[in-house]
Amino acid sequence: MVTLGPFLKRELRLLARQKADWLNPVLFFIIVLSLFPLGVGPEPNLLRIIAPGVIWIAALLSVLLAAERLFKDDYRNGVVEQLVASRQPLLAFVLAKLLANWLSTGLPLVLLSPLVALLLNVDMPSFIAMLLTLLLGTPLLSLLSVLGAALTVSADKGGILLALLILPLYIPLLIFASAAMEAASMALPYHGQLAVMLAMLLFALALVPVAVTSALKINVS
Amino acid sequence: MRAIFPIVDSQRPVIKHQPFSVPVGQLLLQAQSLSCIRQDRVLFEQLSLQVHAGELLQVAGKNGAGKSSLLRLLAGLATPDEGQLLYCQQPVADVATDYAANLCYIGHQSGIHEQLTALENLAFWRAAAELPPADDFALLATLGLAGLEDIPCRMLSAGQQRRVSLARLWFSHSQLWILDEPFTALDQSAIAMLQQFFLQHLTCGGAIILTTHQPLSMVYDGLNTVELAYRW
Numbered sequence: 001m002v003t004l005g006p007f008l009k010r011e012l013r014l015l016a017r018q019k020a021d022w023l024n025p026v027l028f029f030i031i032v033l034s035l036f037p038l039g040v041g042p043e044p045n046l047l048r049i050i051a052p053g054v055i056w057i058a059a060l061l062s063v064l065l066a067a068e069r070l071f072k073d074d075y076r077n078g079v080v081e082q083l084v085a086s087r088q089p090l091l092a093f094v095l096a097k098l099l100a101n102w103l104s105t106g107l108p109l110v111l112l113s114p115l116v117a118l119l120l121n122v123d124m125p126s127f128i129a130m131l132l133t134l135l136l137g138t139p140l141l142s143l144l145s146v147l148g149a150a151l152t153v154s155a156d157k158g159g160i161l162l163a164l165l166i167l168p169l170y171i172p173l174l175i176f177a178s179a180a181m182e183a184a185s186m187a188l189p190y191h192g193q194l195a196v197m198l199a200m201l202l203f204a205l206a207l208v209p210v211a212v213t214s215a216l217k218i219n220v221s
Numbered sequence: 222m223r224a225i226f227p228i229v230d231s232q233r234p235v236i237k238h239q240p241f242s243v244p245v246g247q248l249l250l251q252a253q254s255l256s257c258i259r260q261d262r263v264l265f266e267q268l269s270l271q272v273h274a275g276e277l278l279q280v281a282g283k284n285g286a287g288k289s290s291l292l293r294l295l296a297g298l299a300t301p302d303e304g305q306l307l308y309c310q311q312p313v314a315d316v317a318t319d320y321a322a323n324l325c326y327i328g329h330q331s332g333i334h335e336q337l338t339a340l341e342n343l344a345f346w347r348a349a350a351e352l353p354p355a356d357d358f359a360l361l362a363t364l365g366l367a368g369l370e371d372i373p374c375r376m377l378s379a380g381q382q383r384r385v386s387l388a389r390l391w392f393s394h395s396q397l398w399i400l401d402e403p404f405t406a407l408d409q410s411a412i413a414m415l416q417q418f419f420l421q422h423l424t425c426g427g428a429i430i431l432t433t434h435q436p437l438s439m440v441y442d443g444l445n446t447v448e449l450a451y452r453w
Contacts, residue, residue, distance in 0.1 A: 006348030010334075010341065017336045017373075078330025085296045085328075085399075087321035089349040221299045 002092040004099075011100035021069055022104035029062040029109060033116050044121045051120040052181035053174075055130060059109050060141065060170045066105040067145035068162055070097060071153040071216070080153070081220045094212045098146050106138030122185075129184030133177040136197045143201075143208040144169050150215035172200065241396040242323060243309060245275040245426040249397060250295065251310070256303035257290050264290055265449055266303065274396065275443050277419065277429045282449030288432040289329060289401050291449065295430060296326040296399045325350075325395035329402060331386035335375035339366055339385045342374060346389045360391050365411065379406040387415065390422075398422065400431040413438070 015022055036054055037047060074080050083090045113134055117127045148166035152158035180193035243249050249272050256266035264287030272278050280288045293299045295306065297313055297320065306313040308320040333342040343357045361370050364384045374382055383406045390398060404412050416439045419429055423441060437444065 002351055003348070006344060006354070010337070010345050013341060014334065014336055073334060073336075076330070077334060078328050078332040079334065081298065081328050081330065082326055082332045083349060085298055085321065085324065085326035086349060087318060088351065093349075221293075 002089045004092050004095055007089075007092050007096035008099055011096045012103070015100060015104050022066060022108070025062040025066040025105050026108045026112070028065055029058050030112065030115070032058040032061070033119050037119060047121045048123065048126075048185065051122050051126070052130075052178035052185075054120065055116055055181075056133075056137075056174050056177050059134070059138070060167070060174060062109070063105050063138070063141040063145050064163060064166060066101065067149045067166070068152075068159050070101060070146060070149035075153045075219070080216055084217050084220050090213050090216065091209060094146070094150075094209050094216070098142060098209065098212075101146055102139050102142040106134075106142050109138055110134045125187060126181050126185040129181045129190055132194060133180050133197065136194060136201055137173050137177050140173055140197070140201045140204055141170065143204040147208050147212055147215065150212040150219070153216070154219040173197065176200075241274065241426045243274045243396060243426075245273075247274050248272075248310065249274050249276075249308070249428050250430075251307040252295065252304065253307065254304040255291075255294060255301045255306070257287055257294060257299075258302045259287070259290060263452060265452070268304070268447075270447055272397070272428050272430060273443070274426050274428055275423055277423055277431070277437075277441065277444050279437060279444065279446045280430065280432045280449065281434075281446055282432075283451040286449040286451045288449055292326075292399055292401050292430065292432060293328070296324065296328075297321065298326070323396050324399065325390065325393045325397070326399045327386060327389065327401065327403065331382055332389075333374050333382060333386050336373055338371050338373055339377075339388075340370045342385055343388055343392075347392060350389075350393060350395075352392060352394070355392070357388070360388055361385075363391075364388055364414075380408060380411065383407055384411060390418070396427050398427065398429045398431075400429065402432055402434075404433050404435055 033055065036050070040046060040050065071080060083093050110131065113127070113131055116122070117130065122130060144166055148162045151165060152162045155161055176193045176196050180190040180197070183190040183193065251272075252268065252270045254266075255268045257264045268291070270278065280291055282288050290299070294301050297306070297317065308316055313320050332346070333339075334345075337345070339361055340357055343360070344354060347354060347357075358370060361367065364387075366381060366384055369377060369381065374385060377385065383403075387403060403415065407415065412435070416437060420439050420441055422429065423443060
């Protein structure tokens, strides 16, 4: 049985050495959200109305920004190929990539949410909904972007292909997450939306790691 | 690279060879009438070969003759367009996990991450080989990399990177090694050391399939060569 620990340690070490890989998407998220009040005007009610959609679109795009380089280095230097040849450790490698991707792109968004709430004048009930949707939604974003990165790893300029492939899969998440936040701002229950998001997350969690290993196998053969 | 610190014999890693799963002299890997087509060009067809435990098979041929493609087929990374591959007389597809566990494939790319140090790269490959973490200082010193363990591999020369990449063989428990151009960028002394190490692996019952353009200087009974012709 291959243990996940050393693989995760390697990914975290690489993130610590290649800070631009995860800092750029996080900075992008903050910059987009701080530009919105300047662009649409500082009208508090207007900001509150557009906040759910804006926050989630910024989150989607920033995660997408981090996705492209996920497997690129390891594909180029032969690590992926040699792991495919030895079969067993490939799944642990993929799981470590997934976890490291969420820790470096999803978790910072969750941690930054109080700042975002201030920037866009989000009230307390909506803020709690935002926190919950980000907690449930960002792991799903990571899962889907790792899948997209694995499928496009051998494409030279895979960036736009990756976006075309993955953005449609993000749409259900976008709809339910912003619906949950909207419901919260109107003091309506939003358990239903959260439950759907959780279901999507669990479904992806079960299928995506296997799909990623197959995608990597196809790309090296 | 000259070792900065003198190496005492007691520092040298002791290689403990477990008995391999296939006894010496028995058929380990068999290819039956393999064909490989790349971009509408037939690289080879009707290619059959056998590798027994304790044998070294050198795949020779010009650039573009299909040596790497053959090695990738043998490593199970690609499926042959025709023919089949047998591991211990069973189709590789049926025993894929067993075969992969008994195989160490080091391809054309080194398999080391440039941002990680030699020690960190080796720790990763140890984990991938399901081995417990260990101190690789002595191993790297044997390979002439003393003092370079802690700097990112992108700072190392091509030959030194190749040494880091091949260091994996020293702790590998796999019986069959498939190595694509292992001597690339290595200096004469490293090539000699590597061949000495190959000999040790072979006499312990291991098997090696490799490609190289350099003639092997080792003297051993079980050396075989397959020559691939370049075809248009």
